[in-house]
Amino acid sequence: MLKGHGGNIYQAAREAGVSPEDLVDLSGNINPLGPPEELFAYLKDRLSLITRLPEPDLTSLRQAVARRLEISPDMVFPAPGTTDWIYLLPAILRAEEVIIFGPTYADYADAATIWGKKAFYLLPDSPRNWPNLNLPPKGGPRVYFLCNPNNPTGGLLSRDKVLDLAQRLTGDILVIDESYLPFAASDEASLAWGGLPGNVLVLRSFSKIYAIPGLRLGCLLAPESLFPLVAPHLRPWWVGTLAAEAGVFLLNQRGFEEQTRNYLKAERERIYQRLKGLPGLEFFTSVTTFILCRLKAPRASELCRRLLKRGFLLRPCGNFVGLDDHYFRFSLKDPETNNRFLQVLTQELVDMA
Incomplete structure (x- = not known):
């Protein structure tokens, strides 16, 4: 780390x-x-729920995310924060290399290193010109990480440009970290809105926009074509009861x-x-x-x-x-x-x- x-x-x-x-x-x-102020009272009324296990497959939370993005609940894979998925993806996606649009969040490269993958950065000449979209020649299977909006530069690549990038990466997988997108745009700006291209995964965080980093809650959104790689890693009771309850509540606070x-x-x-x-x-x-x-x-x-x-x-x-x-x-x-x-x-x- x-x-x-x-x-x-x-x-x-x-x-x-x-x-x-x-x-x-x-x-x-x-x-x-x-x-949101109402969250504290909402969770206080549900403190007794810590005496029971959460839903094994987190159905209520998955349905709430799906309603917001107009996608199938089957595409939603919750976790205790996006970090868990970040550290799993280089392994389960079977990539030989991880390419990162930098300068950006370091955990993408750290995750690749842990699994023995080679990590490379595509860097612009200035943070003002992020991202550098001059892609390397085609090689073995690769996973690309794009933080959008980007941390720490604060830049945003438009939805149309991200879709174009995904098309250019046919044969590879593009992981888009949208943890900061709710600060910049409504749900319709998400690449996951209404569905996903077959080679794209999207990370969504509750920690940032709702200011609840201590609860640990996020999710991975995946197209059906990538279910066989992702679905086996959705663990039972992965998200605690109060975090899941908070997630459902917060998704209704548009x-x-x-x-x-x-x-x-x-x-x-x-x-x-x-x-x-x-x-x-x-x-x-x-x-x-x-x-x-x-x-x-x-x-x-x-x-x-x-x-x-x-x-x-x-x-x-x-x-x-x-x-x-x-x-x-x-x-x-x-x-x-x-x-x-x-x-x-x-x-x-x-x-x-």
């Missing part, structure tokens, strides 16, 4: 000598609005996702205007809840250390393949917290100039 994932507030708090509650975590990529998108669109534009005036800083526009930045002179790791001392946890991005120690990422919070962060960031950049 990559050392230095975002969201490790416990380690950061130990390093800073404070409690996790004393830090503002801008390193993770979850919804700044938090979970207004919450639209509210999130409206907030992020307005807040990102406001933040961009503030970032434009900061010395020695370049930022990359995003469709998600996080923004990637590049420092021209000082190292991002040093800036992140200074910000941590002042109570803000950022994500240095020097360990992303294709980036270096001049890059860092931060996620948006409420306007008041964002203003406090920008004030501290400005002070530190001036002091480091």
Whole structure:
């Protein structure tokens, strides 16, 4: 596993000598609005369900996902987070090589390495030009990983372009991680909407958009042609009762996702205007809840250390393949917290100039 994932507030708090509650975590990529308020009462009323096993095949959850995307429940394979599927896919898809559209989430390459597969990155000349779609010559069986929208660059490849990419990859398998798509667009933008091309798998996460990373819930969406490879790995009782209950409830909160998108669109534009005036800083526009930045002179790791001392946890991005120690990422919070962060960031950049 990559050392230095975002969201490790416990380690950061130990390093800073404070409690996790004393830090503002801008390193993770979850919804700044938090979970829908109604979720807490809903789960409280169902706490007694922990005394019984969940549905073995998670029928209710699969049906809820299927209704949202207008697909068959047979295409839905829930898991305790998308990470479980990410680490299984290089093995069960029988690929000789894993090709990754970087710079991006490191677990795709880590998963390939664990199973003894060769992992290669397709990198653009700049994060602003992600993704590099200049594909290598045809070879043995390959699995391609595309994070869309992409972490950490925040870019989005349109549905039409992803479909075109899938057609170009005939004979290979394209895995699309749509964990951040609900921040950018409605369900109709998913490649899984209404069905999937025969060589495409889609990952969907509940952790990010609904701000419930501690519950661990995600799913893999697969076309019928790939059922023989995927279906045997759907384990009984794989998702806990409360996580499954939360998933069904949250999928009915359509207004919450639209509210999130409206907030992020307005807040990102406001933040961009503030970032434009900061010395020695370049930022990359995003469709998600996080923004990637590049420092021209000082190292991002040093800036992140200074910000941590002042109570803000950022994500240095020097360990992303294709980036270096001049890059860092931060996620948006409420306007008041964002203003406090920008004030501290400005002070530190001036002091480091």
